[in-house]
Amino acid sequence: MYQVIARKYRPQSFxxxxxxxxVRTTLENAIAQKRIAHGYIFSGQRGTGKTTVARILARCLNCIEGPTTKPCGKCASCLEVTAGNTVDVIEIDAASNRGINEMRELRENVRYRPARDRYKIFIVDEAHQITNEAFNALLKTLEEPPEWVVFVLCTTEVHKIPTTIASRCQQFSFRSVDFAEVVERMEWICKQEGIEADPEVLSVLAQMGEGSVRDSLSALDQAIACCGVKLNAQEVRGLLGMFSLDSLSEVTQALAAQDSRRMLDLVMELERNGRNLQHFCRELARYFRNLLVAKVAGPNTRLIAASGPEQERLAEIAAGYSEEDLTRYLQLTLDLFKDLQFSLQPRLHLEIGLLRLIQAGKLLPIEEALANLGSQGGGPAPSKPPQPRKPVPPAPATSHQPPA
Ligand SMILES: Nc1ncnc2c1ncn2[C@@H]1O[C@H](COP(=O)(O)OP(=O)(O)OP(=O)(O)O)[C@@H](O)[C@H]1O
Ligand SMILES: [Mg+2]
Ligand SMILES: [Zn+2]
Structure with missing residues (x-):
């Protein structure tokens, strides 16, 4: 049976x-020192490894050779955790009806020793959805836990876990995963699957996930369904509603040239190619954000989810603008994105939004305007002469002029 990539390649060990x-280091140390807590809270962004680590922890604790940081992967306990059908590792989805019942039976259930293994491990997914009644049962258990019980509460909304519970658990917050690491992982998976994927495609997929490994892997599944064994960056971008740096940089080129006509043509092109204007706007916001970060932090920063060459390109483009300009463009684009979500006339909104970017580029920063006022009124001279506004429009075509 076909299994989606995210599940097929769920890590089985640290x-x-x-x-x-x-998370890894702290848990490994705890296991090595046999200092296992009765309650853990794994919180953080979706698809970053919470359920995965909960299962790895279960294997570490219950492996026949354990507790160990390197479960054997071969004993009955290890195999059953992978398959998800062990009696002593109980996975509960707190959001489902079944989960609610299971939580109700919890207080009964924890009293019995594990059937075979060392620990009885309860992995509670979507733990923020636990009912009050079940939270109370859990609290009672955590106040006087039987020695064999371990709870792992997984949640994306840790603030919804009552403090009475949270203060009795060890908390780990899962972070969004670095672009480069996601790319590397996907590269490896593609090799296993016999899929040809160049760095450009992998970069598109990793950007799509925004730090969620699962989201990137789901995008990879989609890409394979669409392209087959050889992934094509342009097709994948079209599929996922992403845009290349080339097409996004057309906006900054039109801005640099203060060319309103070109902006309008750009929107027409998007429409003609059937591209989604909202997606374009979202990507444009991300583009300005990346330019701003490249301006502030320079190329090759982990703050930007892009390959090395893309980062250099971004830094080059950013060099033509001031930090204030880029901030303003980003703000305007975000406003535009918000408008577009409710717009019945997305094309008009996008057009006016892009034209506003050009106009905003002509505005003077407030400090400069004030400084100018000051010098006119005979007040203190500005410390710096006002700079000519960048970007400067390109010189008109010179072909008709006599050669110098
Ligand atoms: N840190 C990671 N390292 C390697 N693969 C990962 C990692 N995090 C997630 N994955 C991949 O994504 C899939 C989903 O991860 P997991 O179920 O652990 O996410 P989660 O944090 O529990 O998400 P959710 O909040 O949506 O439940 C895994 O099967 C695995 O393929
Ligand atoms: Mg999960
Ligand atoms: Zn084992």
Whole structure:
């Protein structure tokens, strides 16, 4: 049976996990020192490894050779955790009806020793959805836990866990995973699957996930369904509603030239190619954000989810603008994105939004305007002469002029 990539390649050991080093190290130390807590809270962005690590922890604790940081992967306990059908590792989805019932039976259930293994481990997914009644049962258990019980509460909304519970658990917050690590992982997976994917495609997929490994892997599944064994960056971008740096940079080129006509043509092109204007706007916001970051932090920063060459390109483009300009463009684009979500006339909104960018580029920063006022009124001279506004429009075509 076909299994989606995200599930097929769920890490079975700490060694396979990417990112989350802080979680890994702390848990490995705890296991090595046999200092196992009765309650853990794994919180953080979706698709970053919470359920995965909960299962790895279960294997570490219950492996026949354990507790160990390197479960054997072969004993009955290890195999059953992978398959998700062990009696002593109980996974509960707190959001489902079944989960609610299971939580109700919890107080009964924890009293019995594990059937076979060392620990009885309860992995509660979507833990923020636990009912009040179940939270109370959980609290009672955590106040006087039987020695064999371990709870792992997984949630994307940790603030919804009552403090009475949280203060009795060890908390780990899972971070979004670095672009480069996601790319590397996907490269490896593609090799296993016999899929040809160049760095450009992998970069598109990693950007799509925004730090969620699962989202990137789901995008990879989609890409394979669409392209087959050889992934094509342009097709994948079209599929996912992403845009290349080339097409986004057309906006900054039109801005640099203060060319309103070109902006309008750009929108026409998007429409003609059937591109989604909202997606374009979202990508444009991300583009300005990346330019701003490149301006502030320079190229090759982990703050930007893009390949090395793309980062250099971004830094080059950013060099033509001031930090204030880029901030303003980003703000305007975000406003535009908000408008577009409710707009019945997305094309008009996008057009006016892009034209506003050009106009905003002509505005003087407030400090400069004030300084100018000051010097006119005979007040203190500005410390710096006002700079000519960048970007300067290109010189008109010179072909008709006599050669110098
Ligand atoms: N840190 C990671 N290292 C390697 N693969 C990962 C990592 N995080 C997620 N994955 C991949 O994504 C899939 C989903 O991860 P997981 O179920 O652990 O996410 P989660 O944090 O529990 O998300 P959710 O909040 O949506 O439940 C895994 O099967 C695995 O393929
Ligand atoms: Mg999960
Ligand atoms: Zn084992």
């Amino acid at each position: 060694a396979e996990l990417i990112g989350q080093e802080h």
